[in-house]
Amino acid sequence: MRRVSHRGTYGAARRGERGVVAIIVALTLAVLVAFAGLALDLGKLYVAKTELSNAADACALAAARDLTKAVSLAAPEAAGMTVGASNHVLLQSENVAVSTNSNVTFSKQFTGPYLTKDQFTPADVPSIGYVRCTVSRTGITNWFMQLVSNTLGTSAVAATAVASTTQSQTTCALPVAVCKPPAGSPYNPGDWIPSKVGSDGQITGSFMWVAYPGANNVPDMKAMLTGSGQCTLPTIGTQVGKPGNVQSLDGAWNTRFGIYQNPYNGPPNPSGVSDFTGYSYWPTTNIGSLIPNGNAFPDFRDNRRTNHTPYQGGLSVQGTTQSQSDYVNGADRRLALTPIVDCSALQSSQQAPIISWACILMLHPMEKNINGILNGVIYLEYRGDATDPSTPCATQGIPGSTTAGIGPMVPVLVQ
Numbered sequence: 271m272r273r274v275s276h277r278g279t280y281g282a283a284r285r286g287e288r289g290v291v292a293i294i295v296a297l298t299l300a301v302l303v304a305f306a307g308l309a310l311d312l313g314k315l316y317v318a319k320t321e322l323s324n325a326a327d328a329c330a331l332a333a334a335r336d337l338t339k340a341v342s343l344a345a346p347e348a349a350g351m352t353v354g355a356s357n358h359v360l361l362q363s364e365n366v367a368v369s370t371n372s373n374v375t376f377s378k379q380f381t382g383p384y385l386t387k388d389q390f391t392p393a394d395v396p397s398i399g400y401v402r403c404t405v406s407r408t409g410i411t412n413w414f415m416q417l418v419s420n421t422l423g424t425s426a427v428a429a430t431a432v433a434s435t436t437q438s439q440t441t442c443a444l445p446v447a448v449c450k451p452p453a454g455s456p457y458n459p460g461d462w463i464p465s466k467v468g469s470d471g472q473i474t475g476s477f478m479w480v481a482y483p484g485a486n487n488v489p490d491m492k493a494m495l496t497g498s499g500q501c502t503l504p505t506i507g508t509q510v511g512k513p514g515n516v517q518s519l520d521g522a523w524n525t526r527f528g529i530y531q532n533p534y535n536g537p538p539n540p541s542g543v544s545d546f547t548g549y550s551y552w553p554t555t556n557i558g559s560l561i562p563n564g565n566a567f568p569d570f571r572d573n574r575r576t577n578h579t580p581y582q583g584g585l586s587v588q589g590t591t592q593s594q595s596d597y598v599n600g601a602d603r604r605l606a607l608t609p610i611v612d613c614s615a616l617q618s619s620q621q622a623p624i625i626s627w628a629c630i631l632m633l634h635p636m637e638k639n640i641n642g643i644l645n646g647v648i649y650l651e652y653r654g655d656a657t658d659p660s661t662p663c664a665t666q667g668i669p670g671s672t673t674a675g676i677g678p679m680v681p682v683l684v685q
Contacts, residue, residue: 322406325368371388403431434681449478463652464476524587524588527581609628610627
């Protein structure tokens with residue numbers, strides 16, 4: 271019987287299969303290379319978009335900073351162009367182009383219309399509240415997509431940012447309110463504001479304990495003094511309340527001077543971080559002889575604080591003081607905000623609206639007599655209206671409420 275051999279047929283089939291696999295591999299590689307090229311090109315455009323967004327943000331913030339409502343729009347336009355053009359694009363290889371009026375436009379409202387500075391009259395300037403920066407880069411060469419089609423050879427990206435100004439929340443507030451001054455006798459920076467804090471309810475000075483809405487008990491007030499303070503500041507016109515006779519806040523108050531008594535503990539685990547200095551300006555009947563010109567702050571800032579001067583005694587203050595090295599690791603704790611209210615209304619009705627906010631300096635810790643009653647007059651130093659950018663409370667410039675009327679105007683991004 272004759273045997274038929276199929277070896278040649280099987281070999282030809284296997285060679286044909288190898289050819290199909292090669293074709294599939296080649297097509298797959300082509301697709302993978304195309305996707306890799308597309309990813310690289312899109313990644314390049316994404317990076318360029320991010321760089322342009324940074325430039326637009328910087329331009330808008332710089333321009334908004336100069337929206338003072340008192341000068342022409344040339345200053346904010348120039349500021350925006352200068353800062354925007356200092357940024358780079360295309361993997362930081364070239365400067366962003368911000369050189370025409372159309373790059374920086376202004377509007378009275380967020381919704382627009384946004385116009386160039388030349389399209390506004392001087393009478394419009396005080397009402398300008400928004401600035402928009404638009405930056406773009408055209409003709410970006412694609413590395414791989416141009417191989418597919420000439421129309422895909424280049425791309426363009428753009429970015430836009432809108433900024434405005436809002437009143438800043440410069441720092442947090444103490445649970446005390448300063449009485450509004452008599453008509454025609456405003457407070458001046460450097461004035462010492464006295465009070466017998468925690469007395470029998472009679473206002474013998476010009477500031478007193480006060481409770482904020484939602485934080486109207488003694489534990490809340492102690493937490494403010496040992497912590498950051500009242501950082502969510504009520505707006506002007508908000509009613510604040512008088513908590514009554516409070517004799518137990520001296521320990522919490524004194525932590526800001528680096529003086530700790532039970533239950534407050536000092537470093538390494540302080541209940542309340544001290545200020546950079548614990549130095550005290552003792553209350554005397556002759557303030558002018560103690561502090562030149564009745565102004566403690568220049569000496570406090572330029573000498574006591576920079577040298578981290580510890581509390582030096584002189585008052586009957588309970589608790590232990592910390593070493594000088596502890597104040598080096600302190601914080602900005604004795605410069606704070608306080609509301610100004612009509613104390614006569616607060617005294618009669620237990621509620622009074624906030625009239626404005628003031629920047630103050632805590633001058634010294636609180637002392638108690640042998641009966642545990644707060645002793646002596648407590649002083650705050652008035653450092654200026656909180657909206658004044660020259661006050662020491664304005665160094666932080668944290669954007670806050672647009673209606674609180676708390677601090678100086680600072681630029682903020684709104685889009």
